[in-house]
Amino acid sequence: MTIEEIECAYDATKPLEFVRNEFEVPELTHSALFYPLGFPTDLRTNRPEILAQAHDLWSSFEKHFDTEPIQVSVYVQDGGSAECPPPPVTRIMLPLLTWIVDANNYGIANLERCTTQIVLSDQVAQNRQYLRYFLLAPSPLCHIVTRYVTAIHAGCVARNGRGVLLCGDSGAGKSSLSYACARAGWTFVSDDASFFLNNGTKRLVTGNCYQIRFRSTARTLFPELEEIEITPRAAGKPSIELATALLPQITSAQTAQVDFLVFLNRRAGYRSELVPYRKDVARHAIRQRLYGSVESLAMQYLALERLLKADLFELRYSDLDWAVDRLETLVREGR
DSSP: OOHHHHHHHHHTTOOOOOOOOTTSOOOOOEEEEEOGGGOOEEEEESOHHHHHHHHHHHTTOOOOOOOOOEEEEEEEESOOOSSOOOOOEEEEETTEEEEEEETTEEEEEETTTTEEEEEEEHHHHTOHHHIIIIIITHHHHHHHHHHTEEEESEEEEEETTEEEEEEOSTTSSHHHHHHHHHHTTOEEEESSOEEEESSSSSOEEEEOTTEEEEEGGGGGTOGGGTTSOOBOOSSSSOEEEEEGGGOTTOEEOSEEEEEEEEEEEEOTTOOOEEEEOOHHHHHHHHHTTOOSOHHHHHHHHHHHHHHTTSEEEEEEESOHHHHHHHHHHHHHHOO
């Protein structure tokens, strides 16, 4: 309203309602509490369909940790291009971590305040794969991995209470070997990403035990995957995704105690053996993926040294059944 309009309203004794500033988003009236990786996360949004997607993503996780809830706000505005946008550009300028797609789609995480705020166009909000992979899933995870855990690029399986982290670069076979172990009676914890708890005296990891994701080539290893449809991905190659709840032969758990770190070296025709692995290489391989404030990194580095007190090995193999049997021996005999 102009000043003249305000004057006229008051002269006519008409009550005026204060409106939001033109740049303020409407109130986010839909909310729910979720527990990604077991950590409380309070999600608020103006669209119920965002809560529905969050439910699909996180509802299987139970509360395991009594931490202050992570605050995530998602505002969806009308309009936007129907074309799938490019992946966001991610930047860290502490204490802020940003994901920028364009002027209508972006996220800002304040790592000090434990808050994430996301703005989306209606079209991007309807692109389930894109939203979940690039914006919704990372919104609490960036706080979890800089406050409570140290992220490890590794699958995790456990046998008789003894956990094994299966470490390696992309394509090393972490998911396939994790699943092969699970089929053989091991407890499945995660297939590709594990999160080592920074606090405590135990070497405890948590992970997403509710989903296993394979490359399409895994069909040659596991005949039961032949009838599973390929799932398109927002980034990377299409994959085969399975919910562990649909696999009655698989036992899963959200956490496990780690006794061994095993770095995978899978090559055709390779001599199969399990040999000790270098701690300095393992340390550098894990550290290069960590981020956060000076204080956060110091906490993660300290936790990593505790993790590296576990026994370290390199598993050189080409045959999957041999690898599972060798890990059985490792857990049973400690070597």
